[in-house]
Amino acid sequence: MTRRLFSTFRLLQHENPLGLPRSSGPPELPRRQRGLPQQRNIRDVRKVIAVSSAKGGVGKSTIAVNLALAFARHGHRSGVLDTDIFGPSIPTLLNLSGEPRLSANNQLVPLSNYGIKSMSMGYLIPENAPVVWRGLMVMKALQQLLHEVEWGGLDILVLDLPPGTGDTQLTITQQVKLDGSIIVSTPQDIALKDAVRGVAMFEKVGVPIIGMVQNMSVFICPGCGKSTHIFGTEGVKKTCESHGIELLGDIALDSQICDDADKGKPTVVAEPESTRGQAFLGIADRIGRKIDL
Template sequence: MMAMPETSANDDLNTSLHGLPPELQTALASLVDPVLNESYLSLDALQIDTIEPLALTVRPGYPMNSKLAALSLGLRSRMDIAGFPGTAIRLEPDVVPAPSPAQSGHLAGVRNIVMVASGKGGVGKSTTAVNLALALQAEGASVGMLDADIYGPSQRTMLGVAEDVQPELVDGKFLKPIVRFGVRSMSVGYLSAEKTPMVWRGPMATRALQQLLEQTIWGDLDYLIIDMPPGTGDIQISLAQRLKVSGALIVTTPQEVALIDARKGIEMFAKVGIPVLGLVENMATHICTNCGHEDDIFGQGGASKLAAEYDLPVLGSLPLDKSIREGADAGLPSVVADPMGPMAQAYFRLAHATGGQLWKQNLRSGEPAEILLTES
């Protein structure tokens, strides 16, 4: 073993690697995050605790409970191969908050707000949002979810919340979110009967959503997932402008009509200064349950082409599978119905990709411009 410079865990070794042997610098640079495929050094997530013996702490910026064991083994193996056998590596995932100023009121404890949107209805946006929230929670994050699809709220059904369950009222004006599968949720559907339509004009609907957001006692959250209404109308724009949003996901199908509307969604978020984290391609393929034949029912490669056009990643590609629909209808989304099944694993990959992309953005971006809503 080569001689190491004398130092302690309190030395600022993370600010600069100067003074460390080149072999150690090379070894540390080889420790790569499996989702972002970038070194933990470049992501400012590596801490040298001691040199003799060599001990490291790695802090990935997204929840990854299911990856911890394999990642720890892989990182130690890399250090062994690099000539530093026996390196002690501690993994401490820690969700990185958005660089924007803290939210106010009951949103003050929310570290990241993520909007899940689509340019049109019927592409699986709500199913994606629910399973994303559940996957992030299962991976170790504290997660809340707002059902902002005010004319067609579906969260009560998808989460299996009984019809007679309503949010608890606190001090006559605040609401406690309903907790289901560990996720704190709020929906206008919790406050009205299932068969009662929301006959509201745009301004009234916008104010109702704003009240739900501000009067819900969210507590401390790593992520607040907002299931947005489909389209790019007044409600979407007003809500996007009023909040300090960390990022947005655009859900689409490979179908050309859906891609046209997804493009409008990307452009809308650009106009209000909200970064799009990436695209989610839903119903990408269908596999026949009888013969196993895979068919591109809605087209092929559409999301990839759109992502390339805007220099965005495709964060997830999900098949058309009846188990996803059956689980959502039964109040048992794929992530909780069959956590080890292929559909759930696709959502876990989406959660990792979304969390990783948000981590990188939060780490490297400056404070986004705050856009204020102007009442007409």
């Protein structure tokens, strides 16, 4: 394997924004011959799930990484793909950096930590460099991340989706055969309105909704032990009931989860036996049973 020298200053083409050598992937068709995108499996991956929120700031990436780690603790070969081209979070959450190497087939080789494999745009650009690309470049880069990574055999791959219901989400649902989606939301009404839009999007494109996760459900004061529902009570539970969706679990608003994430050692690794760690493991177990993992 060889190291690929990636630079945002190199001349990049719309058809190959990551600057990858020609690989053994499907041949590119002339634009005139291209029809609607065709869904296909991600090579060497048995199950693929998408974690979405449709709204930023609700802890979706933290939950996606902890779920991938929880699947690994349950004995599965697990990986996570960061599909946020503009604001990748996975490198920080997994305490990883550096450029991926290329396999003999000119595929990107994932970076690994804590027993899971990962790929992110954050590994391909300098940490403080912005991605100043138009939509066509972004969508092609996403396609390369989806289909030009050599995962080496996974039982499950978790896709960490960016906020919204736009081009990125549509590209993923059109190009990848998903086994289901997870919707993350806080109990707050303003977050739930976007979460409902996310539910409607997945229903419209025919992706099964595995369930919802209620994040930041309650704050427990570390000093006095008093519980406070900062963002409201049971908002996600009521949304699940009204839409016929399963509530997969609650994650409390806990400063330690944030501290673990910022240190690059997520809760499932740092404190698997804690109440918060067990919450992630329980949600992963329920997801696994629903998709026959």
